Amino acid sequence: ENGQNAWLRYAPLRSVNSYNLSLASNIIALNTSKSSPVYTASLELQKGIQSIFSQAVKESDEIHQAASSLIVGTVDDYSHVYGNGNDVPDLEEDGFWLNTEGETVKILGQNERGALYGAFEYLSMLAQGDFSHISSVNNPNQPIRWVNQWDNMDGSIERGYGGSSIFFNNGGIVDDLTRVSEYARLLASIRVNGIIVNNVNANVSLLSPQNIQGLGRIADVFRPYGIQVGISLNFASPTAIGGLTTFDPLDSGVISFWTNITDQLYQRIPDFAGYLVKADSEGQPGPLTYNRTLADGANLFAKALNPYNGVVMFRAFVYNQLNESDWKADRANAAVQFFKPLDGKFANNVVVQIKYGPIDFQVREPTSPLFSNLYNTNTAIELEVTQEYLGQQCHLVYLAPLWKTVLDFDLRVGQKASKVSDIISGERFNRPLGGSAAVVNVGTNATWLGSHMAMSNLYAYGRLAWDPSKDSQNILQDWIRLTFGLASEVLNTITKMSMESWPAYEQYSGNLGIQTLTDITGNHYGPNPQSQDNNGWGQWTRADKKTIGMDRTVWNGTGYSGTYPPEIASMYEDISTTPDNLLLWFHHVNYTHILHSGDTVIQYFYNAHYSGAETAQAFVKLWESLKGKIDAERYEQVLYRQTYQAGHSIVWRDAISNFYWNLSGIPDEAKRVGNHPWRVEAESMVLDGYTIVPVKPFEAASNYT
Numbered sequence: 001e002n003g004q005n006a007w008l009r010y011a012p013l014r015s016v017n018s019y020n021l022s023l024a025s026n027i028i029a030l031n032t033s034k035s036s037p038v039y040t041a042s043l044e045l046q047k048g049i050q051s052i053f054s055q056a057v058k059e060s061d062e063i064h065q066a067a068s069s070l071i072v073g074t075v076d077d078y079s080h081v082y083g084n085g086n087d088v089p090d091l092e093e094d095g096f097w098l099n100t101e102g103e104t105v106k107i108l109g110q111n112e113r114g115a116l117y118g119a120f121e122y123l124s125m126l127a128q129g130d131f132s133h134i135s136s137v138n139n140p141n142q143p144i145r146w147v148n149q150w151d152n153m154d155g156s157i158e159r160g161y162g163g164s165s166i167f168f169n170n171g172g173i174v175d176d177l178t179r180v181s182e183y184a185r186l187l188a189s190i191r192v193n194g195i196i197v198n199n200v201n202a203n204v205s206l207l208s209p210q211n212i213q214g215l216g217r218i219a220d221v222f223r224p225y226g227i228q229v230g231i232s233l234n235f236a237s238p239t240a241i242g243g244l245t246t247f248d249p250l251d252s253g254v255i256s257f258w259t260n261i262t263d264q265l266y267q268r269i270p271d272f273a274g275y276l277v278k279a280d281s282e283g284q285p286g287p288l289t290y291n292r293t294l295a296d297g298a299n300l301f302a303k304a305l306n307p308y309n310g311v312v313m314f315r316a317f318v319y320n321q322l323n324e325s326d327w328k329a330d331r332a333n334a335a336v337q338f339f340k341p342l343d344g345k346f347a348n349n350v351v352v353q354i355k356y357g358p359i360d361f362q363v364r365e366p367t368s369p370l371f372s373n374l375y376n377t378n379t380a381i382e383l384e385v386t387q388e389y390l391g392q393q394c395h396l397v398y399l400a401p402l403w404k405t406v407l408d409f410d411l412r413v414g415q416k417a418s419k420v421s422d423i424i425s426g427e428r429f430n431r432p433l434g435g436s437a438a439v440v441n442v443g444t445n446a447t448w449l450g451s452h453m454a455m456s457n458l459y460a461y462g463r464l465a466w467d468p469s470k471d472s473q474n475i476l477q478d479w480i481r482l483t484f485g486l487a488s489e490v491l492n493t494i495t496k497m498s499m500e501s502w503p504a505y506e507q508y509s510g511n512l513g514i515q516t517l518t519d520i521t522g523n524h525y526g527p528n529p530q531s532q533d534n535n536g537w538g539q540w541t542r543a544d545k546k547t548i549g550m551d552r553t554v555w556n557g558t559g560y561s562g563t564y565p566p567e568i569a570s571m572y573e574d575i576s577t578t579p580d581n582l583l584l585w586f587h588h589v590n591y592t593h594i595l596h597s598g599d600t601v602i603q604y605f606y607n608a609h610y611s612g613a614e615t616a617q618a619f620v621k622l623w624e625s626l627k628g629k630i631d632a633e634r635y636e637q638v639l640y641r642q643t644y645q646a647g648h649s650i651v652w653r654d655a656i657s658n659f660y661w662n663l664s665g666i667p668d669e670a671k672r673v674g675n676h677p678w679r680v681e682a683e684s685m686v687l688d689g690y691t692i693v694p695v696k697p698f699e700a701a702s703n704y705t
């Protein structure tokens with residue numbers, strides 16, 4: 001149990017003696033071509049049933065509909081073989097119908113991909129011991145359900161915490177794509193239908209003829225899993241490798257450069273998904289260099305892709321470095337400033353990919369207001385499975401509840417219900433395209449993400465992209481049963497740990513909407529509250545001796561709250577209607593300001609940092625209660641991580657509490673901050689081979705050393 005099979009372990013159901021497996025003594029696959037997802041489905045069903053029930057299911061060539069068989073294929077093929085298919089309900093693209101009511105199990109997809117999803121769904125039920133007889137129609141909420149990998153050509157991964165790239169090394173595509181095929185299997189099982197394989201900070205060398213051939217090999221591996229491959233582009237490629245003197249999106253040479261590249265890609269990969277573009281952001285080149293708009297930039301690629309039905313995911317993560325002393329400057333305003341004026345100017349195959357909050361994957365952010373400012377533009381939400389600011393897989397942080405605060409958020413556009421999930425699905429504004437992307441960054445580590453527990457986030461991402469109305473805890477529990485088994489102690493304990501994990505991390509890292517308070521200029525890990533201000537990144541706390549928080553109101557601040565529709569704007573504009581958990585995001589207040597909860601801001605800080613760290617320490621005991629109920633290998637690995645988190649949560653607690661105590665001079669009413677009578681300082685221990693050095697940031701060590 002090294003984690004490689006993640007939630008697709010198909011663990012034997014030893015306790016089940018009598019189940020109705022007569023229906024699955026043979027499988028009829030309606031397409032047996034090797035690159036077909038239907039064929040993949042049939043292999044997966046054989047493998048799964050064999051593993052769960054130790055029962056072989058043979059593939060049958062006999063197309064006639066036999067009782068006790070399992071039919072998998074598309075609705076069209078089914079109708080063709082078995083008659084008119086009148087009994088099959090209407091399905092949307094990628095949807096499937098799973099019918100286990102009769103003696104024949106039918107798994108029928110609207111397309112081949114849908115059939116594969118149905119097979120995984122059936123296996124997921126069986127693996128969880130669910131043998132109910134159902135007739136269930138499953139359609140996706142949104143057409144685009146992609147993942148992004150931030151893999152570099154040298155094999156490193158930007159913000160990756162699970163080893164090196166499974167796709168690239170030494171500037172090219174790896175020879176052995178076995179791990180890629182295993183990743184494809186995991187992604188298909190959660191109904192992901194597209195992947196961008198390289199970093200948004202893209203290297204032009206991916207477009208060399210040799211690498212395009214390599215991308216073709218990658219696409220060949222993903223194809224049987226119904227997953228289309230796309231790539232991130234570097235906007236300046238025409239000058240970098242095309243021999244041109246410009247990358248102006250309206251230049252005819254540039255247009256033919258991209259048409260030519262696109263043609264080459266489709267020649268090798270006929271089902272190529274499209275491009276992801278990060279332009280004019282964090283040093284990346286873009287159309288603004290030539291005074292062209294971001295829409296001009298996006299449409300350049302859209303036009304090249306259009307004949308092939310390819311899609312451009314154009315990132316809204318565009319902002320400039322700011323002047324810290326300018327009190328009206330606010331990075332949170334950037335996306336709306338750049339994109340709102342362009343609404344309606346993007347081609348129909350462009351989707352603007354918007355991070356869930358206006359800054360950058362923080363532990364809590366208000367919903368990005370850009371979702372409520374684009375009505376004639378396709379949009380997608382960008383989530384982050386890799387825990388960049390959120391403990392980098394060394395801390396357990398189950399993210400579905402955080403994502404749900406955004407997906408379920410009703411932006412009240414035009415005073416009508418306008419949930420983010422209905423905007424990105426295309427439904428609210430009647431758009432043809434839309435969906436979700438998540439930065440995942442799996443690597444060569446057997447656990448994929450570097451930690452067994454972090455995989456609940458990948459699993460939940462796919463489930464929510466398919467159906468954002470699903471409950472985070474229900475999704476989690478499916479993952480637990482599939483990953484760790486059906487025992488109720490295991491289920492209850494991991495549920496408790498996971499559901500408490502995001503609130504705990506928020507409490508000991510950065511609460512009340514102050515953001516994560518990590519080091520923000522470099523590694524984004526560990527406490528470094530003083531790094532937040534006095535920089536151009538604009539993730540500011542504006543903390544001084546008496547006050548803290550960013551004033552983002554219209555009347556006195558950066559005006560950010562006014563970028564929401566009126567009902568939401570007025571809620572955030574007014575301190576009395578702003579929820580405590582976003583208070584410091586929207587308002588600049590005294591440390592002694594009284595929250596809705598009745599605490600002062602500073603006392604809440606202290607209390608929350610203590611209680612959050614306490615929760616993280618309880619995870620160790622909780623996990624230890626599972627000894628013997630989980631295989632030893634994963635038990636020990638998770639225990640190691642939880643023990644580390646318990647310790648690091650104390651580092652967080654003390655660093656942040658001390659920082660604000662020093663700054664404000666207001667003591668903790670409960671006299672905990674700065675008072676650790678039981679503590680043995682590391683520097684006073686007698687240890688061989690250690691040297692005492694100053695620690696930076698100083699708050700992260702007790703006596704600065």
Ligand code: BDP
Nearest residue numbers: 158159200201278317360361
């Ligand atoms: C930030 C990451 C940086 C990414 C950037 C992005 O720190 O590595 O390149 O986002 O999303 O969060 O483009």
